[in-house]
Amino acid sequence: MSESTVMALPPRQRFPGLRSMLGWGLLCSGSALWAQGYLPPADVSVVGRDGSIRATAEAALMGLGQAREPGHEVDFKLRVEFRCGDIFNPRTGAYDRVWLRAYSNASDVRQVGSKSDCATWRGPQASSGSTTSAGVATPHSPFAAPWVEIWPGETFRLQLQNRMVSEGGATVDDSCPAVIDDHNSPHCFNSTNMHFHGGWVSPSGNSDNVLLKIDPGKDFEYEYNIPLDHPAGTFWYHTHLHGSTALQVSSGMAGAIVIRGDRQPRKAADGTIGGGDIDILTVNVEPGTGGQPAQLGEPFRERLALFQQIAYACRENQAADGAALPAIKRDGDNGPWVCNAGQGRGAARDVGGVEAYGDQLAPNSWVDSGRFTGINGEVHTVFSDVRAGEIQRWRLIHAGVRDSIRLRIVPFRADAKPLQQGADGVFAKPALGGLAPRDFASQTCDMDHPVAVVSIAADGLTRRNMVQRTDAMLQPGYREDWLVAFPKAGDYCIVDADRLLTQSVVTPEADGSNVVGSESAATLGGQIVGYIHVDAAGQGVETERAAALSATDAPRTTLDAVVDALVAAAEQRINTFALRDGVPVTDTAIRDHVVAALKGEGEGGVRGAIAAFTKHQPVQDAEITGYQSLGFRIVSTGAGGPLGAAAVADGANTRQTPRPAARVLFEVGEIGLDLASQRPIPLHSQAYSADRIDRLLTLGDVEEWEIGSFFAGHPFHIHVNPFEVVEVRKLDAATGQLGPDLSGPDWIFSPDNSAELNQYANLKGVWKDTLFLEQNVFARIRTRYERYIGDFVLHCHILDHEDNGMMQNVRIAMPAGDGQVPDVPTASPATSYRATGARAHRSHH
Template sequence: MNDLSRRGFVAGTGGAIAALVLHGCGDDEPSVPDGNTGVPAGVTEVTLDVAFVQSQLAGRAVKLRAYGGVLPGPTITTHPGDLLRIRVRNRLPEYDSSAWEEDVKVLGHVVGMNVPHELNTTNIHVHGMEVIPHLFEPIGTSNPEAPMIAIGPGQEKTYDFALPPDHPSGLYWYHPHRHGSTAVQVVNGMAGMIVVKGPIDEVPEIAAARDILLAVHDLGLFPSASSPDLWEYDPPQNAMWNPFTGESTIIDPSGGAGAPASSGFSASDYPLRLFLLNGQPFFEEEHNPEVGKTQFPIGKQLEAPRFTVRPGEVVRFRMLNACSDNLLPVVVDEHTMYLLAIDGVNFLETKAVPYVEGAQFGQEQVLLPPAGRAEFLIQASAEPGVYAIRQLFHGTDVQFFASAEKVIAEIVVAGNAVAMGLPGELPTPSRYYPLTTGIDPAARRDVVFNINFDAATVKNKVVGGDFTVNGELYDETSVTFQPKLDTVEEWTLSVEHDAGAAPEGHPFHLHENSFEVVEIGGKAVSPVELRDTVWIPPMEKVVIRVRFKEFPGKTVFHCHILPHEDAGMMQNILVVT
């Protein structure tokens, strides 16, 4: 496929509201969008215009925020040692956050910044990539009080990322990360994939396989107040969606309910949610208004995208969970999954994971938290037929809202059989091997994700709950930890919920550094997995080891349920020399 590889791409819109380009809709094999023009070798240049776009999805008119008028955003391909230059141009209109200024005055700087705000102000994060810290101004800053980068409507910013020569080759992605607007923008369409090509791609059996990208993402939608039959997500400032009543209301800083609103900031439930693969809807959910069942959205399977393979053919799938909050326990029906990599870093050898007939949650072949990625091979069955790539059901004991089983895609095995091989040993990712086994950690730290909905003690009266790390709401101008460059630390991650909040799992993400997952729920992980995002099961502990290898500066870790992040479940760290 063509891609943004050592070349340039300008994704323009040509207007305030453009027509959305959906790649793969109606095709036999849906793909992700791409494009190219020439620039010097060793440089990848990308211009991403952010604007509202309109289209039809699952028989409905929708208005979304998108990169360059395509859904998902254009795929970027680069290489270890390359310079990746991304220019972000914000073509969104002004958004009225004047009421948020009153929130900050009444609630104070820290609590107020955790009220969603400035929904059309953006920036960009290259998720999982081993590059200079880039969330704060200026890029790479070590100032603990540095503000977060904010690209307002009508503004633009260029980011230069020099990839280290030993950067792992694998799947990454990009999305906005401006605190207060991240969730709305991502669940409204703003996400794209990054492929770093390298040694793993030169393994003969892998090079011989078709390379198929699978971007799974969700869209949260409300009926438009201004256009009949249009679905969008553009809540007014301080509007909050109550999933138990199915209503949106303007909330004042004291927690008082004001005027009704057409839509509101949501923690995960929406009047309508679409799940898409490479821009093509495969499942839809509607809010469940029945008392006692609001945590079980009403789901409907749509026609799943299809990929045709020949019996015996080996195909490489690279799957991204770009959902704002949905956990993906994934199986491929009646096929062994040959795992190559998690979160962009490959294993030392192919990991064969058999399919379990009638698999339920906990028996998945791979578990992808929000923001997680998996790269795997499938060798098509000798038996022609249709085989599903599916997400298993998980209930309210896993996440606050249950998630129905979904057929993400279908593999159609047909045609003449072919003989193809599977790899065994894989190239060693030199950036992370040898592992940190035997190194005494320079520090041991605890990270506890917590939610408090107790009305008597909640500080954030607008959101109606406090989403904290170690009991603290996010503060843009403070630093929690100061790890030292080129040292190893051991962190214990856990989840605790106060009164009024049922236990649920959370995905932990650390910027700029992959980490070794060594223990989950008291059980050793073997082989050790290198991840940048890991699922913390409810009321269990996850132990990770982090080597802060190369990049000093101010960065963050957070819960990657994006509404939780915007409401305060994030902290800054400062890597010092």
Template structure:
């Protein structure tokens, strides 16, 4: 395999004692600047709007104007979102790409851009979304039976029918609120109304399509966006009547002059677009054969050395090949595989851009909001100082890499070497939209060597670069033990088989920082907030964020242990040994009570997600040969170091989770995750499912209903009690 880099890259490598790979023809590097996700066009309100906390994003403005708009009137936020088949391009650094580095695609999208528009609200807002489904009523995936070329699993299909799920929001799951049991058909529109309570936590959330049967296809197509709940509630001291007043960490994230901490949003998407050979009027329908470097990939492909595991390409269409532009239309070929993202050659995008360049000054504390909006592949986030061969070398100018992921492997491994001395720590302040009780250092070369992001996860970090230089934002390769094929370290799993460069980070200007970066951040926060009581400021100096955490501990359970076991017995994808049935309520629980849950996975790892209410990770255990369940945590809540090496490796994803609140969690095969949830405030029917979304579509989901009173007639629903008085 040839490693392809441009001529300028030779200058960077010339000082290395490594073999220089063959060069492409001279070609200037193509730099794609970082951009924020798009924003909807603001419409002037008819009445004074509530004071809003949007931070300036003009320096990183999106290049796409989404189809829709937003208007704010007091506490009411009105947005129009068009769900369309958007035409745009995705940059592709593979020099074999016939489109010259920009692949045209046509994908289902909120607003027609390569990432959905960011929605911003405040606690107490009512978010009205008029969702207009502009997709075609002509939908081969809706045919019964499905066309032979699609061969869809039971329950999968109707890719043009959709809805909206506000992932992580604590709001009603019924009516026209966060109701994923709705189906919004093509050429129709629907008025959503999301009533966000006044006591809702501020944080990073997201929205995506969640119509069962089409969820994976639409999210893989990019039908997702970031939803930020901004907070302006300052810290107030506790009282006997209110021992833990609600406060927002947003209010302390500023410098000594009051300037808000700069922030960047990272919507991480894994869009498996492919170009199909669509012969007119072909038997079995369209979307049957994908172009690869080794021929056409179809459902009949079985040779592991052939198109089954070959990178995908997009040839220019000719009268002979009938090549389409990039599309997502075949569930089995493009999504329904644990290894497809590892082999197709596509890149994880940042706000729709492949390997953008982030430019920022040294010494500046920034807040980065990460959202994993992919459907089933782990992202192991690391920030690494580039190992450049000479002083003054510029990673961005001299190393805009060419090649697909495998072709870039050698260059990434040479330039972005992750060691305890090159890793730049990430200081996590929130997970899944909820502020942590303590600042968590990630990427220090120890147990928390990576910021493990699973589909559905969010991670808010504070980050500071001590000095000028070039850095790599990496999706680090997973160790072989965490791959589908451990012997070869390939085949999908908890991260890519080869490291992927997600973004270049170019640090210039500002001022250098000496000493420990965590101490620098903690001292900066304490110094910038002199209004806080001294005891609270002293806590900040030790990383204590509990005054701003919305939850400290959830109440003890009210009932017996609940279970959610994910398993596969092909072709069945099941929760608690049952395939999803939309007409069955599998679990009924009572509002304002809590449960302990035991989460397990068989055969391969899965990802537990429950709508409406978050949960607290109480413990993670594994089964020893003697049949005993053993906790991975010591008495202080840290990962144990006295376990076998293979267990220490597997437990790393959980090391920062002890008694942490989340709404989505990875369940490792052979491990048990012990979680506690509180069914606060809202009644109604919603879902629990695997957030590997092709698994969810294939049946790995169940319905749970929260009712007013388990012991009342009809569980407190309806008017059954009236029959006794009116015989």
């Protein structure tokens, strides 16, 4: 045995009491402390190990934060069915009735059997209003799926029961023809399947296999084996059947998967320290002295925010001549979508639904709708159970379809009316009172004084360095983990701040016709998406921290406050127990390394460095075995005119709408090089075919990909193996030159437009599974094809683009003895941008 072997912390189960014996924090198997001090997000239900959904107060009793032995199963039955419910409408201050495809706990009793019953249902409205007080769950909107918690080494067994049946109980789906002549036209709205987004699990068989189709009336049992070396972090699950993905996700069919971990950092043979779970540092170790201090030794309290765009619409009774579906009801000719609340004698209550692509899930549809991005199945959720000076971990998941979110937390304006808390402890949701959403936000929220937050993870994977920021640009599929400490008690807005259309998934139209109300053609956003009510600080460290953060003279930064807290945790909780020649000794090398890195005294000198808690090490040049390129584009066939106009017809090729003469195609291909102009051009670009393997990759290879977008912005997402962002550059359309690398640590603001931010800042070296590509942006990413073989997909995470064909089949195959993989029919020989001179092209910069 080498002289300085530092052992990982032995599993607690085999050495009971070891941790407390060595002073590594409080071991507590009793439930009372957990319940008192560590509430899981009060906003969602939780799937426990035995598969039951627990109300959130109960969930606190289930021992969150305690390691479990490998080999356990989280066994859960999830039903997909139409559900009746209510969604808050801030324009009216009332709730709109909806009938949506939704996930629900299979043990729940169905309350409403049909859409017509839903109209008259005296439903859960009274209790669906808030997700707030004291961790007591309210029976809330069903339009967010339960939060699943897993530990590495566990099996997540998920029985999916497809109970999406038509009004009479029939399993026949009239959107699902017996013979599907065009797989890239949305179809089969009542068929479904499941995807474990970001999970490093097998894509085959009963695991994360999105090529399966689960038809109405059928059950299927998924089995996800979470490997022991799976990173801990924030992941999610959602439906992923090509043809109905956007429609179902936009009905709320998405939920969070939180993988927990308590692994100590370890030293690899090459001396690299890594592989720890940041969770062991996100713990309160500094005692308070009374009041309601954070409980010693307990994890920072967590909040989960699953952002959704539920694009429900109510329709007129009669379809116009030639139209398959009646028009969407709206306020005036171009106002927001409306639903009749059915107040007054004889008035029929409208029931909203998500039933079409052409007018409901298209490039301009979300902005056109005037609907509001919701959180955890609700619109304008009020978060409470936050104290000033308390550090909380916020897990953010963009589970929406049709909008980007520039997320920012800002305080209420001094002259704004505070949130009103009812006798039941529930905060009332303010109504807009006739104001446009942007005007309401600017009258309520102090947009110019954002709360600084510290980002510790992107797409569930812990960053190498914590980053303090005020904004996160969340694109569909993205996740962010934040450590948040509010400087003062009071009310705060969660806003979607101003952002440029070009940075967004909303495709601009030249005349601005795809924006309504107070939105301008240049920018979107400026709206409230939720609220936070912050209570006074607890005693001790919380009071001190809040005072330091809110000091008028030289306030402390959030990053400094977080570094202090994590250093204190590291000093208590990083293992210093080692065996040297079989003899227990104290070895502080790893602890000292972690503390120095946090303080900015380690290699690189970056304050807040946490690379010891990352799984993925940077891909070195020498590792690279090959290259791939990928380009997204939207094209119009026939006399469709320029691409900008063509995009208007996006999604119109549904069963509801006669197919236009000029077909819009959503394609993925490679990046070629135009030799004359020396510019990147689309190569071998085509829409999805289920029968074609577009990329044949070899297990064990390490490749660099060049990925870009030739028209509109698209979030690139690939299943199974995440990728490292190496660089991001924008092509100057005028000169054909690539601009500077945008992925460095600098925010780059345009001097004349405050809405412009660089959404790629601080992404260099970050591992992700989804990366938004603005039009003409080209990124280099690197990835290792590790452990898993099988067929899976990559696609644009604007999910109606995916349904329309912006997807490829990928196969990772086992190499034969000669190192080659067996032949399969592939799209084309790979003659890529890189292979034809892209390196030279790049090297000009």
